[in-house]
Structures are given as C-alpha cells and as structure tokens.
Amino acid sequence: MQNKLFGFISKYISITEEEKNVLLSLNLFQSVKKGTILLKEGQHSKESYFVLKGCIRTYYIIDGEEKTTAFYTEMDVLTPHCVINQTPSDYFISCVEESILTITNTDMEAEVNSKFPKFEIMCRKLSEELLAKKQIDFDGFKTSSPEERYLNLLENRPDLIQRVPQHQLASYLGIKPQSLSRLRARILEKKS
C-alpha cells in the first residue's frame, strides 16, 4: 500500500526517503469495513480520502430517499466540499466495500506543506486535475441522455457496474432503478 501511495505522489513531485518517512510516521493508512459511515450530513470535517483499495460513495438523503452522487475507487481522491468551505457537510460518505484508505486532515496537510513546500505544488496540481475531471464529468452528465451515460460508464468504469448495488448505480446515473433495468435490457437487445 505504501508503494501505491508513493507511486501516486511521484506522478506530481519527486519524493525523497526522508519525506517518505515523514509521511509514514503520520499513520495515514486505515482499513475500513464495508458499510462504515465516514461522514454524516451536518458534521464538520477536516478529512480527505485517498482510496488505495475498495470503494466509497457520497450520497444525500432527500425526502427520506438516498441520492448517490459519486463513487470513488482505487487511486481516486475525495476532499468533501465541507472541508474546503468549513461548513457542515450536506452529504454522507460510506464504504461500499471493505476499503483501505489514506486519510489526511487539513492540519496535517498544512504542516507537511510548510515543511516541504513542494507538497504545496502537488496539492495544486492535484486540485487542478480533479477540477478538470469534475468539469468533464459534469459536462458529460449534462449533455447526455441516460442511455449515453450508461454506455459511457460501461466504457470508462466498467468495474463499477459489478461492484455497486443497482439502485445506487441508477441514482448515480440520475434515473430510477426500473429505468436502469429497461435501459440495460434495451442495450443487450441491440447487441444481440
């Protein structure tokens, strides 16, 4: 797991043995059981998550109903917006699978960044990249039909279709579970 983390970091900056040791001393790795709720609506948090293994999801509860907005799997990073804006969270985060996460908090990040300014550069590059990714995802969602969204998912994140419950997947695609079933049947029919 350490090598996965260091591999990820070295995509952005070079990292020395000393820096690696500082990071290791922070005890960043956590195993989290399936179903664990990492953040609840209304809570304050300073924590960001980097998924080394497994899957976590963000969801809202609106009129008693869960609305899944995102899944984060291997090598994905999530800094909830409540952490940036220092406001109570308006959503939940839970583990879809047993997961291994790197959990950092803003105090720790500030300390590491002031000690090793190049981590500031990494954080900037990473945030820019995540912003670009979010822009692409949002535009893709806005400009496509539910069927196109599903086909897009099949192409870009086929593993998700196997890994997450269908009602969560439907919600993530912005459709009802029955519509997802019909849509899948239609696509299978076209293929056959």
Next chain:
Amino acid sequence: MQNKLFGFISKYISITEEEKNVLLSLNLFQSVKKGTILLKEGQHSKESYFVLKGCIRTYYIIDGEEKTTAFYTEMDVLTPHCVINQTPSDYFISCVEESILTITNTDMEAEVNSKFPKFEIMCRKLSEELLAKKQIDFDGFKTSSPEERYLNLLENRPDLIQRVPQHQLASYLGIKPQSLSRLRARILEKKS
C-alpha cells in the same frame, strides 16, 4: 479593474506593491466584444480566464445543436480542462456580453509562481475552492428536478436569468426551451 483583481488575490494571499507591479507589467486585462469566440472545439490552449466584468459561456456542439454547460460572470474563474490535461478542447467558449477579462497562460503562471512561491499557495487554494464549488453544482444538478434547478438559479444567480438568452438558459438547466417557458409560467402561477 486593477483593484478588483488585487482585491480578489488578497482574499488568498497578501500582495506587495512589487508583486502588483509585476502582475501589471504582464498586460493581463483584455476587453472582449460580445460574441467573440475565445476557444473552439479541437483547439489547444494554455489560457485561463478571470471575469472582471461581463459574462462568458462554455458550450458543446452535439449533432449540430449547442449545449450550454456553464456561465462565468463577475469574479468567476475558468481554466478549461483542455488546459490542465493538455488535450484539444471539446467545447467552445464565447462572450455572452461585452466583457473585461484577465487572461493568463500556464507559462506565465509557472514563471510568477516560481518567482513568488506564495502565488502557488493562492493557485492551490483557488483550485480547491473551485473544485468544491463544482462538486456542489454537480450534486445540485444531479439531485434536483428541472423546477428545483430553476428555483435554485432564481435564488443564487438571479442576474443570469436577465442576462442570457432563454435557449442558452434552458440548455444550461438541462431542459428544452419550451419546458423552460412552461416551468416559468407554472412558477409565476403559484406565486400569484
């Protein structure tokens, strides 16, 4: 306009007279006519935009039809994802109104950041904030009905409703222009 820019920067970092002069020497301000296309699909770009006055929009052309995905008005920042990912743009950017923009490019940013490392901190904070904003917007879009999206717009960006053509607004809300007209009529009826 200079004061607007420096006011914006000083939300993130303190800025000295020397640094202000360096920024001013870069000739960042540009007046852009209504209708000007700043970026075309397929083009490469290194440019980011900060709107001091006016409004720019991003849109895709899909099957010959324009799909508007975002509007950027006063104090909004746009770094197109093609700039971050160094890929050809998959959308267009045009000026909805006569605008005054600060246009920077990645080479210039790298130079300023290496000269004044605190600008790196500003870029990091700004990217994080934009990412949080994009998360909120995307989640809001995904979890609400077209009517809720319109009411949300009325509450948070009422100026947009006056400033941009209705067909662009409809597309931005992910609905057909006729649906937007019906929706507005329904809301007005409820209020009266």
